[in-house]
Amino acid sequence: xxxxxxxxxxxxxxxxxxxxxxxxxxxxxxxxxxxxxxxxxxxxxxxxxxxxxxxxxxxxxxxxxxxxxxxxxxxxxxxxxxxxxxxxxxxxxxxxxxxxxxxxxxxxxxxxxxxxxxxxxxxxxxxxxxxxxxxxxxxxxxxxxxxxxxxxxxxxxxxxxxxx
Numbered sequence: 024x025x026x027x028x029x030x031x032x033x034x035x036x037x038x039x040x041x042x043x044x045x046x047x048x049x050x051x052x053x054x055x056x057x058x059x060x061x062x063x064x065x066x067x068x069x070x071x072x073x074x075x076x077x078x079x080x081x082x083x084x085x086x087x088x089x090x091x092x093x094x095x096x097x098x099x100x101x102x103x104x105x106x107x108x109x110x111x112x113x114x115x116x117x118x119x120x121x122x123x124x125x126x127x128x129x130x131x132x133x134x135x136x137x138x139x140x141x142x143x144x145x146x147x148x149x150x151x152x153x154x155x156x157x158x159x160x161x162x163x164x165x166x167x168x169x170x171x172x173x174x175x176x177x178x179x180x181x182x183x184x185x186x187x
Contacts, residue, residue, distance in 0.1 A: 131156075
């Protein structure tokens with residue numbers, strides 16, 4: 024394997040340093056005594072300070088921290104906020120739809136969807152029936168989401184509070 028001598032030398036170096044550290048622990052009376060004396064804590068703090076200084080000075084390079092940083096912070100996301108007027112119009116359309124559709128048929132198809140979801144079956148056929156009966160996405164999602172996230176009303180409940 025190419026580079027295996029190099030990998031072996033790195034392994035040997037790690038082993039050598041580990042053994043040196045174990046000998047230092049033994050020189051301090053073993054693990055328990057080294058802990059009681061605070062020596063292990065001092066070593067940990069010393070290495071942490073050294074590590075931070077290496078990062079700060081650039082000796083230790085960490086992508087995105089001290090090299091190859093992005094000019095703009097990608098975590099600053101502009102979230103979509105729907106126009107409240109459009110939301111009101113859509114809500115009115117949904118309410119009108121619910122008044123004009125055959126609600127008995129919708130309830131029947133939603134029960135079929137609930138049964139399919141509860142039984143771990145493919146929900147797509149039941150969902151297509153519900154769509155054809157004019158069930159809303161909110162009504163169907165409330166059924167399928169509630170099964171997987173008990174205690175939630177569904178993904179649409181927060182949206183109406185956010186806009187209204």
